[in-house]
Amino acid sequence: MSMFVSAMTTAAVMMGITLGFVTYAIYAERKVLGWMQLRIGPNRVGPWGLLQTVADVLKLLLKEDIVPHKADRTMFLLAPIVAFVPSFTVIAALPFSEHLLLADITIGLLYVLAVSSISTLGIVLGGWASNNKYALLGGMRAAAQMISYEVPLLLSVVPVVMLAGSLRLGDIVQEQAGGFWHWYIVPQFFAFGVFLIASVAELNRTPFDLPEAESELVAGYHVEYSGFRFAFFMLAEYMYVFAMAAMTTVLFLGGWHAPHPALDVVPGVVWFVLKFVGVVFFLFWIRATLPRLRVDQLMGFAWTVLLPIALLDIVVTAIVQSIIR
Amino acid sequence: MDFVASAWMVPMLSLLAFGVVIMIGERGKAWTPIGSTIVSGVAAIFACCVWVQQWQERSSYTWAEWRWLTMGDWPVQFGYEVQSLTACMLVIVTMIGALVQLYALSYMRDDGRKTTFFAYISLFTCSMCGLVLSPNLLQLFIFWELVGLCSFLLIGFWFTKPAAREAARKAFLLTRIGDVGLLIGLFVLYHAMPNNSLALIDVHNAVQNGVIPEHTVTLVALLLFFGAMGKSGQVPLHTWLPDAMEGPTPISALIHAATMVAAGVFLVSRTYDVFLASSTALLIVAIIGAVTAVLGAVAALVQRDLKRILAYSTVSQLGLMMCTLGMGTQAALIAALLHLLTHACFKALLFLAAGRVIHTVHQQDIEELGGVRNVLPWTTGAFAIGALALAGMVPLSGFWSKEALFAVLLQGGAVWVTTALCVSALTAMYMTRAFVRVFLGTLRQKNVRASRDIPMGVPLGALAVGAIAIGWPPMFARLGAQLGEGYPHTPAWLVATSLGVVVMGIAVAAYVVRPRVIVASTRARQPSRKKVVPQRRFSGTGARVASILRVAVWDWVYRNGVVRPFQAFSRGMAQLDQTLVRACTEGIGTCTVLIGKLASRAHVGQLHVYGIWSLWGIVALLCFVLWKKV
Amino acid sequence: MAIRTEQLLLNVGPQHPSTHGVFRIVVTIDGETIVNATPVMGYLHRGTEKLAEQLTYTQIIPYTDRMDYVSAMTNNYVLCHTVEKLMQLEVPERAEFLRLIVMELQRIASHLVWWGTYLLDIGAMSPFLYAFRDRERIIHLFNELCGARLTYFYMRIGGVKWDAPEGWLDRVRAFVPTMRAQMAQYDALVSGNEIFLARMKGIGTYDAQTAIAYGLSGANLRCTGVPYDVRTHHPYSLYDRFSFRVPIAHSGDCYARYCVRIAEIHESLNILEQALDVVPDGPIMGKVPRVVRPPEGEVTASIESPRGEIGCTIVSKGKDRPYRLKFRRPSFVNLQILPKLLIGESMTNLVTILGAIDIVVGEVDG
Amino acid sequence: MKGIAKGLGVTMKHMFAPKVTSAYPDVPIDMPDRFRGVQYFEPDLCIVCNQCVRICPTDCITLTGKPNPDPLKKNKVIDTFNVNFEICILCDLCTEVCPTEAIVMTNNFELAAYSRDELYKDKEWLYANNTHIRSENSTNLSPAAKGGKDNGSER
């Protein structure tokens, strides 16, 4: 029973951390975007606008929960939950340091990627259930895009698994111990690139934010959503930013390991957070810089550029590994 | 290099050409025909090498290892066999094939389906070589049918012409009748052979050792000959051959003069042992050959169509060969084969020359032709050589091979040689007629211009040289010697007689058929003469008799002698059927229909219903199984 | 994506982020491919031409501000220019110089608005803000000059309302190099960016014949290689005194239009540089009667606005109000090619193509 | 890739560039002197000449006069003066024609209201709107109106 309690406590703590992250990720994104666009960013609620997201979320929670009359009510209500719950579940398997992880799953890597794929269903359902043409188009784009990019995403992870010889995220990080040159970004730079691009696409963020392209589809799949259901989609998106940044850190950037063994005195969590913040910042940065791709370019990019690179990387890794062995 | 042992390369080259050409299709029509021709040329050169090597080393080679499939214990084997006969045939087939392809490069230049044509020719060459090289009768039969298929495709090549379509169908059906006979013959032979082997060597041994009973041998021989009749256009299965002239002329030269029609003679030669063992069969072969020879020659005499004259001539000559084979001696075999060889050469020459005329003048009715000599002097020469060779004039190849025939026939009896001499005279006559009508006199077509056409000229020249050179006596004798022992010796008086007969024939024909020298302007006003007098007779009553033998007549005979009685019989049977049998069957039929309708109710075409039925079936099956176990 | 299925009737606008106002296109889409497109106009129709018949000539000028509200100065000018032509009025040189300077500034400002919003349509947010920051500088200059940020009402028949305030010309002079530096930044941000290029190149292509047949003008015409510019072909104002290039492109696609507009900004900066050095002193208002009453007659004049050739025809019966007034509104004319360009394109390209035409709905609807 | 990298560089550079945002409601924006804001109306100066009403392109000004309460004076004085800011386009023409500068522009521009009715401003309101009054007015009326005086340059 005590185990149960401690597990629940950990879960609650984790939830707090992730919610905190989401809150300040949104804040940070707005700030960074603002700065990059010669603006100041949120600065009115709380000191330096620190409570802006809290205020926004509160506003969303207090707003009227509108269900369009012609929408498919059940699915409309269900979709944000379907999108949100997996995003939260994913967090469980992420190792933040040697000891700080909730569930040490044998197939952690597969678990994260598999569970995160469920969210797509939520997005597609949301688009469909709204009974809005823009939402439908957004949903269709989401489905096509996320299924397409899941393929290079999975394939780009394979070389890492081949190198580490394990699907357990902890093992993968352990294999990268011993300094910067042991991180998988060094031997697997191309896989890293593919993973980063594909994960941005999976996150539906610029330049791959076609499902919600506001200049064409107004807001895409969540055009009819308001209030806390909209907040769920929003939370899910940032939760995945969290998860994908953490995955990038774990898979390619050596997780909690310091860039040099001498720097091991600094706790692993700190290193983890530093790398993680770097990845997140990169996501914001490209959002501030790049325009959106077109649907056909997007699909073409996945199938004709990323996929061959990923496959080639697997083959090369296999060959090199068999030679070394 | 051991050419004999690698003779399989010859058909393979053609097959390769066929495959490549047909796959590239019309896209490559600029160069695939040329490529195909080159491959054929290579094949021909290869075949020559095979032949020369075989001749010099007197080696024969058989390889029949490859087991294609096994039916029960009976293996169907593939392989190839090279010996003097096959080597010789191989050379003829590939040589003429190559020359005809070269010729067709020009002849078919503007045809839309040129590449298809060359593909077909390549396939034909392949099949024919396969037929020639077959070490067993089953393989031979397979290629036999393939050859028939190619013939069908090529006769009907211009399938938009109704006549061509009709002719192709007719050729296919008539030869198929012969093939059915051949197939039954194979069945009988298979049954009769002690080890059920259809290998030619085994058949040879079995017949030599007398393992097979006499009457079976006769039956087999006759059935084989029936097949040969179909292919070689022997009476009464000959009518397809003149009609087959609807195909492109190069095809007439290749298939319907030189190679495919010779397959019948080849078949008889290859299985000659079977015939030798049965005197009845030999007699029938001789009679049918003689009748065919005479009828063909007479029919050729009255044709208006240049190609048909040549076609009937082919029928006639093949009849001569068959007749000779019917003599039943080793010499007969050699003589027939020699004639086959020379005939292939000069008949192909004649066809190609005729094709050149037709290609230039666009007319093949000899009554409308004339004076082509002025336009195509070289072709005229080539045709003359071919015609003289066919007639059997002295220094040319036809003379020597005919002498051999006469010698053999003389040994067989006076009646045969007399018939042959008659045929020889008729041959001289119709060839003279054709030559005079076509080449002498005045040219009636306007604006005829002959272009220098190397692809057409080269085969003509080559074949003309062949038609002369094969007859060169030392070479001819050695050829005979290669084919076998016992090259016949012709008595001098027979030589003289035959020459006299030929000269006489030429003279008579030249007297009767004068070259038409007509002022073009008067002819031009009477274009309808053709309609007024549809059949231009050779001479009064003789021609009237002769006209009985034309195709139309034979068709009439078929209709009234075979089809009508059969129809009457059928009608009677139908009456019987309508009354008596129907009463019995109707009931059964109705029941069946009713059951069927009932069953078709279940056959709704829907997944669900089938699924439910299957499910119930499985449930029933499970119940059954479980119940059995309990 | 090759998906042919149910066709969908999609109503883009009149409230849509990418129609730049209350413009509406009814598109039939098949998957993502546009099968049919029907532009629906008139949501912003105010009957300017009809209203003008009831207004004195001076009173019409503020209405022109509201036609193409992104480049009010050129609109002011075309009306004043036409009336002056009709009345054969002399405009003082200083006034004409001021007019030219504000028109070229206006061209830059207008292209900046287009640049920012176009890239926003394509999906990049930052360029929009960068462009508006620079446009803000021009607007501030205008604000100093004539007291308004958008609807300037600066030009009057026979001159301009205000002379340049103290130091204003120097501030404009200082603006030119600043803007040049900014343009380099824009180039670095956009012009080499593969995604931008992929989004613009080869999209919405038409050739010169089509462009002429549809009566296109401005960058929409010059992108096909036709070097037609009213400023050089029928020089008005003082344009014949300055040397500048008429930028053209040849591919006729969205990227060509983009390049032409960017080059036009550079050329406008060149003109400004030349003009600022030679602004003379003198009056800013010609001799104009108290009541503007042109003689009876009909006159047409056209000038080069940032969006193309803007024309004005006045039929006067000798009264103080026009008998008939007609504007050739380039946005409206340029828009006519839209349905032709859209058919067969994807939804995404709709935004790209519409944006590249550069319409202002106030001008389209009149 | 190079172009994207360059673009990333530009955005990164801007991140550290000075910001242009103004803290508008907290810090008021100073408009230049010539700014055409909401008018200031001084009833005492008005001679009820009705020119502003006639020149207004949108007919947003309505005014009525009444006899001067001082019976000695024959002229009229203003009774009501309303501007409908729903349709006023702040074109400056009324101030331009006003012979007495009774109506002048101010730099105030905040007109937002919860009700359309509030946008009808009467003369009291306009009189109360007395901040940021524009210093130069009616400088550039057509020469005829100003008696042919050359007021071209103010330098």
Added chain:
Amino acid sequence: MALSGDFIAFVVLASAIVFGVLTFLGSGVIVHRVVALALSFLGMAGLFVLLGAELIAGIQVLVYAGAVSIVIVFALMLTPSHTHKPRTPTWRALAALVGCGAFGGIIWAVLLERTTNGTPTDALEFAVRDVGVLLFGRYALALEIVSVLLTVALIGAIVIGQKQKGGAQ
């Protein structure tokens, strides 16, 4: 069966699966059905975890809940609205029902009678590695065949799904 955690999990997951499948069969809106089915697929993944097949569970989620369901919903979005709900004739439904009932009954009976126990294989610590070894060792040929099958299916799906030239009407 003891009231263990496993048992509770089994009951919960099994009910979820059965509920999902029943909803799938019974619901009126086709998208609801697909979502219900996705629920059962997820439940099935849970059962796989209980059975010690974590790898399979992961792939199950990835393939079924992640890909298959979305593809199906995607396909439904692309097709005209499914408003009419065709009714299967009663006799047919009845026949199917009875057939299935009989079939299920027989299986049920047989299973109840014949399922024999074996010692449960311990939670396979290195199941993933073992699966890999088997897959690329003993079943390498099968793997190759399946990969060819997948390739063929992919190409086939593209070919079938291709836009007809000249427009399909």
Added chain:
Amino acid sequence: MTQTMTAYVLLAALLFVLGLYGVLTRREPIVVLLCVEVMLQAVALNVLAFAKYGGFEDVTGHVFVLFILAVSAAEVAVGVAVFLALVRQRGVDDVVKLDTLHAERQEE
């Protein structure tokens, strides 16, 4: 433990029968396709149950389930493509209308 095994196997049987029933009665092609998926899932469950409780030492069962998953994924890919093609070209979204095998219909 036997009972655990039985429970799994019975659940699999139930699912299989439910899927079968769906295949036989549902008329939307997509639903039929999914019913087949349910049946495949039932089989997979069965195999895994045996892999754990059947007394085997290795994970062959897992490998088999992998194959089942692969095959069913292929099935869905092709099935959905066929479904789209059907709807697109013939406007058919009902299995009952797919009866070209029916003799009388064929002549139409």
